[in-house]
Amino acid sequence: MLNKIKSIAITVVSFVCLSFIGATTSYDSSYVQISTVKYQGSSYNVIYMDRGGSGKRIKAKYFAAKDKYSGKTVPQRYHAWSKNKNIICASSGTYMNSFDGTASTTKTVGLTIDNGVVVNQEIKQNTMDGLVIVYATGGIVATDLKNKDLKVQGGNISGIPLDLRGNSLHRQSFLEWGKDNQVTVFQTHLLVYDNKLKISSSNSSSSSRERRFLAVGNDEDGNLIHCVIHSAANTTLYDGADRVLKFLNNFKDMSVVFMVNLDTGAQDVLKVFDENGYVMPKLKGQKTIDESVNLLVYYYE
Amino acid sequence: MDKSKTLFIRLFIFIVIASSVGFLILSVDNTEFKDVIIQNYQEERLDISALSYDTNDVYNSFPYKEFLQKINHADVRAISKYEEELTQRAGNPFVSQSVLSQALTNKLHLERTRDLDTLNAILVWADKYKVNEANSSSNALMYKSIHSHWYNYVANHLDELSKEKSSIKYDFKFRYLIRKCNENKFEVMGETSKIEKVVTNVIDQRWSYLFYRFWSSTSWKFKAILFSVAGIGLVLVLFGFKYIQITYLNRKKDA
Numbered sequence: 070m071l072n073k074i075k076s077i078a079i080t081v082v083s084f085v086c087l088s089f090i091g092a093t094t095s096y097d098s099s100y101v102q103i104s105t106v107k108y109q110g111s112s113y114n115v116i117y118m119d120r121g122g123s124g125k126r127i128k129a130k131y132f133a134a135k136d137k138y139s140g141k142t143v144p145q146r147y148h149a150w151s152k153n154k155n156i157i158c159a160s161s162g163t164y165m166n167s168f169d170g171t172a173s174t175t176k177t178v179g180l181t182i183d184n185g186v187v188v189n190q191e192i193k194q195n196t197m198d199g200l201v202i203v204y205a206t207g208g209i210v211a212t213d214l215k216n217k218d219l220k221v222q223g224g225n226i227s228g229i230p231l232d233l234r235g236n237s238l239h240r241q242s243f244l245e246w247g248k249d250n251q252v253t254v255f256q257t258h259l260l261v262y263d264n265k266l267k268i269s270s271s272n273s274s275s276s277s278r279e280r281r282f283l284a285v286g287n288d289e290d291g292n293l294i295h296c297v298i299h300s301a302a303n304t305t306l307y308d309g310a311d312r313v314l315k316f317l318n319n320f321k322d323m324s325v326v327f328m329v330n331l332d333t334g335a336q337d338v339l340k341v342f343d344e345n346g347y348v349m350p351k352l353k354g355q356k357t358i359d360e361s362v363n364l365l366v367y368y369y370e
Numbered sequence: 371m372d373k374s375k376t377l378f379i380r381l382f383i384f385i386v387i388a389s390s391v392g393f394l395i396l397s398v399d400n401t402e403f404k405d406v407i408i409q410n411y412q413e414e415r416l417d418i419s420a421l422s423y424d425t426n427d428v429y430n431s432f433p434y435k436e437f438l439q440k441i442n443h444a445d446v447r448a449i450s451k452y453e454e455e456l457t458q459r460a461g462n463p464f465v466s467q468s469v470l471s472q473a474l475t476n477k478l479h480l481e482r483t484r485d486l487d488t489l490n491a492i493l494v495w496a497d498k499y500k501v502n503e504a505n506s507s508s509n510a511l512m513y514k515s516i517h518s519h520w521y522n523y524v525a526n527h528l529d530e531l532s533k534e535k536s537s538i539k540y541d542f543k544f545r546y547l548i549r550k551c552n553e554n555k556f557e558v559m560g561e562t563s564k565i566e567k568v569v570t571n572v573i574d575q576r577w578s579y580l581f582y583r584f585w586s587s588t589s590w591k592f593k594a595i596l597f598s599v600a601g602i603g604l605v606l607v608l609f610g611f612k613y614i615q616i617t618y619l620n621r622k623k624d625a
Contacts, residue, residue, distance in 0.1 A: 190555045191551070
């Protein structure tokens, strides 16, 4: 009888302790809202992050490639880095090189710098107009390469409008700046810039599939919002971007500064955590983080 | 499974593999690179002070065409000397480096074809401007910009070529150029055909993903055609087995 009481007491205590551990808040849900919304017949999974309102405690981190010095792959880097971090979500980022199918050697497509290390110098000339810069502070900016007006702070190119495609001295100086400032840079399809759609049905992929986008903009109060939107329905790139822009403008009252595409192809990775730090099993990609080639991660600090 | 069935399946697989490999071998170009001359060659070094331009606006007034016609494009030491002379006149090394970088990149109209021999010749020439620890100097940024401009040019062309003809990636010349670009951190994407994607997924045994992609990304017409072909194939295979069985049994009876 005594043993029975003992075991019941242990079970109750363990349950209470585990409940407390489980209830540890991972992020402030007043600044991060994860929802599934139906708008004009389409369903969207939305990870809406109020970076401005949170006092910039919501941060982004991008893993572009295998670590040059330690040899750690992207999943290994992510696992080591994410310990004691309050992760909000992790998604595959830009497109990958398809000549070698293995995740450990595959590299990103287009100009890429990972934490100051140049991964790929090739700047795509006729496609992928978006160049995304992820700062060590957790901020993200993007530029339309066609505008030839990227300005960075620091170094001998500070404040000069850079034409990265047309002027190789600018490009080289930018790479040197990226190394010195340990920034992370990747190139991808620019879908929206200055709240205007930048692609059309004639100059974008016609294949129909699920879509995922990263949109950064301002809400009606002017707060800086970062938003990952996943559309499970199969659409073309143009159709998907057009619908999501309308959804953000009209339903979320968000003015979009830029929106870029996140790859849902052969490296479709998505992992989302709720405010208690639990994985949300229904919101996931086709592949696991251990199979990722590059990762865009949002976390709360 | 009886002997006739196994034999029939083996024969079928052998024919499919042999014809695919045969087609691949016949269509791949394994010839070596041809010599292509792309750059200007001049014995004598140009007297840069003889060129006329506005020293207050060197970048826009520099006679790029005349300069390029009178210099040896591959003489890196001479280019370095021109940079020194230009800096003395313009008073700013960034301006003179911008001018020479512009001259040897955007203003230099090399043989702009996408033929692989020419692309190789461009890389061989561009390698003269490669900066390493041995030749690192105050002009390193200018050299790097020239080197990377032409590698970027070739890498973009290789991408376009592989988009137009995905089987080109098996050609020796193409693979060599890709390797050369990759060694210099220009990661060419290349194009994977739909069939190659299917084969990769079959190798990876991603059956549910394959079915999902097939179901969600193909039209009803395609699905109907594929099911019809599969149905007809199945019927033919079954009748084939039956035919072999009957023939085999008849032969046995006759014997």
